[in-house]
Amino acid sequence: MNFQEYLDNFRSTLETVFSSSASLANIGVERGMPPLVMRDILECRPLSVFIPEEYNGRGGYVKECLSVLGTASYHSLPLSLMIGINGALFLQPLSVYGQESTKQRVFERFVNQGSMGGLMITEPSHGSDALKMQTYYEEHDGQYRIKGLKHWAGLTSWADFWMLTARRKDANGDLVRDIDFFIHDSSNNGIEVLEMYKNLGLYMLPYGKNKINVTVDSDCRLEPRTTGVTMMLDILHRSRLQFPGMGMGHLKRIMDEAIEHCKNRFVGGTSLFSYDQVKSRLSKIQSSFTVCSAMCAYTTENAPIEADLSRSDLSANAIKTVITDYMQEAGQSLLQLVGAMGYRMDHYAGQAIVDSRPFQIFEGSNDILYQQISESVLKSMRKLKENNLYNFLRGNSLTEQASGYLKNSMNFEVDVKMAQRKLVELGKVLGRAVSLNMVIQLGEKGYRSDLIQAAIENLCAEIDSLLSAYKYEAQPAIVDGYEEDSDWTRFV
Numbered sequence: 001m002n003f004q005e006y007l008d009n010f011r012s013t014l015e016t017v018f019s020s021s022a023s024l025a026n027i028g029v030e031r032g033m034p035p036l037v038m039r040d041i042l043e044c045r046p047l048s049v050f051i052p053e054e055y056n057g058r059g060g061y062v063k064e065c066l067s068v069l070g071t072a073s074y075h076s077l078p079l080s081l082m083i084g085i086n087g088a089l090f091l092q093p094l095s096v097y098g099q100e101s102t103k104q105r106v107f108e109r110f111v112n113q114g115s116m117g118g119l120m121i122t123e124p125s126h127g128s129d130a131l132k133m134q135t136y137y138e139e140h141d142g143q144y145r146i147k148g149l150k151h152w153a154g155l156t157s158w159a160d161f162w163m164l165t166a167r168r169k170d171a172n173g174d175l176v177r178d179i180d181f182f183i184h185d186s187s188n189n190g191i192e193v194l195e196m197y198k199n200l201g202l203y204m205l206p207y208g209k210n211k212i213n214v215t216v217d218s219d220c221r222l223e224p225r226t227t228g229v230t231m232m233l234d235i236l237h238r239s240r241l242q243f244p245g246m247g248m249g250h251l252k253r254i255m256d257e258a259i260e261h262c263k264n265r266f267v268g269g270t271s272l273f274s275y276d277q278v279k280s281r282l283s284k285i286q287s288s289f290t291v292c293s294a295m296c297a298y299t300t301e302n303a304p305i306e307a308d309l310s311r312s313d314l315s316a317n318a319i320k321t322v323i324t325d326y327m328q329e330a331g332q333s334l335l336q337l338v339g340a341m342g343y344r345m346d347h348y349a350g351q352a353i354v355d356s357r358p359f360q361i362f363e364g365s366n367d368i369l370y371q372q373i374s375e376s377v378l379k380s381m382r383k384l385k386e387n388n389l390y391n392f393l394r395g396n397s398l399t400e401q402a403s404g405y406l407k408n409s410m411n412f413e414v415d416v417k418m419a420q421r422k423l424v425e426l427g428k429v430l431g432r433a434v435s436l437n438m439v440i441q442l443g444e445k446g447y448r449s450d451l452i453q454a455a456i457e458n459l460c461a462e463i464d465s466l467l468s469a470y471k472y473e474a475q476p477a478i479v480d481g482y483e484e485d486s487d488w489t490r491f492v
């Protein structure tokens with residue numbers, strides 16, 4: 001089947017399952033996924049795009065992967081995340097770093113039996129500081145025994161396979177600094193679900209806390225090219241670069257819902273669509289769609305499965321933070337436009353807000369990634385002995401085309417000793433500068449010029465407003481022990 005036929009079949013299946021019977025309207029309101037719906041979706045083999053051709057997959061072409069993610073997220077963001085977890089956090093790492101015998105065994109199960117896989121990194125005591133994880137492994141008789149506690153892994157209790165991360169315990173009983181990845185077959189037991197979490201959104205997906213006590217064969221260990229940490233960066237950057245795949249359908253759906261609603265809702269005798277403030281909101285949502293399209297094009301051309309992305313921190317972190325902020329903002333804006341009816345659990349607007357919110361937290365909290373974007377740029381500037389931000393942006397391939405729009409606003413010297421909050425604010429600016437560059441590049445390829453123009457204008461306005469926050473010098477303090485003299489009733 002050629003790709004277009006395959007995608008059309010997937011799309012029409014989703015249209016059917018997400019619109020047909022009354023019970024299916026509850027997807028998103030009730031937890032889990034009705035087995036028959038799951039069966040219909042898996043029959044379209046959406047995960048095959050992430051599997052190499054030699055193992056009977058569609059070949060792992062990034063354009064196909066992003067198209068499948070976008071098609072899914074138009075109907076259901078949780079479904080798209082489910083496909084994304086399997087693809088970016090399990091199948092792609094296995095393709096790149098798996099040993100041959102394991103690849104044959106595991107891919108066969110995905111292709112012929114509809115198996116699923118997830119990734120466990122996070123621990124209750126180590127989330128953002130994942131490198132300090134306490135899950136450890138020891139080698140005995142050619143096998144690895146892995147023990148620890150993991151939580152919040154997508155597909156908890158569902159996945160047929162797990163990618164487990166752990167640190168080696170050395171002869172002194174200390175954990176080494178590096179991280180290793182192992183494939184575990186759930187049918188071999190050893191993962192005990194201690195608790196299922198009541199996640200706020202993403203009802204389709206199960207999350208919880210797992211006690212790990214498993215033994216895997218030596219061929220289940222992923223083989224890093226250099227260190228395990230470098231392998232982890234490659235895996236996480238590849239995944240972050242593919243977030244726009246999940247963002248694409250989500251933003252298109254919000255745009256379609258918002259335009260449809262505003263054209264048909266009459267307030268004060270005229271359709272919402274004619275109010276200027278409404279147009280401003282719609283234009284921002286539409287620009288998010290355009291930026292997301294530009295990011296998909298960038299990822300397709302720059303992140304093929306063969307590429308080592310361990311050093312692509314700037315592009316990966318810029319894409320992940322900006323698109324997840326846009327996904328959340330678009331949901332908030334849709335709910336504002338829809339008004340009270342949007343504030344129902346079974347309305348798309350409310351669901352879009354709770355479902356997209358954790359994207360700003362997982363795979364690197366946006367607060368931390370924005371800081372890292374600034375640190376990465378400041379490090380490069382130091383190396384080049386360049387203090388002027390505009391000069392740097394003009395010379396960097398990720399921002400050179402955008403720099404023409406930023407000459408007035410970014411032509412200043414950067415103070416390298418910045419407070420963390422300033423690093424975060426500057427990171428937001430830089431993330432949008434990188435996004436602007438991608439939009440300009442998409443425009444040069446012949447994409448609709450009116451959409452490109454509006455996205456450029458919205459991005460420039462956003463950059464200006466973020467820059468004024470960055471340049472504002474006061475750093476208000478948090479008052480610890482604030483109770484004394486802070487009860488207003490005593491002052492009237």
Ligand SMILES: Cc1cc2nc3c(=O)[nH]c(=O)nc-3n(C[C@H](O)[C@H](O)[C@H](O)COP(=O)(O)OP(=O)(O)OC[C@H]3O[C@@H](n4cnc5c(N)ncnc54)[C@H](O)[C@@H]3O)c2cc1C
Nearest residue numbers: 119120121122127128129152153154358361362363365367
């Ligand atoms: C829906 C969902 C799905 C997930 N899926 C997976 C999965 O499939 N596999 C998996 O392994 N994990 C998964 N996670 C876990 C996720 O990756 C972690 O929640 C994330 O890494 C943050 O860790 P934490 O929750 O422990 O927060 P913490 O590390 O406690 O951080 C909380 C907040 O503190 C602030 N903060 C932390 N450190 C700093 C710092 N250095 N500077 C400034 N501020 C800081 C940030 O605002 C941050 O958001 C998922 C989480 C959610 C909510």
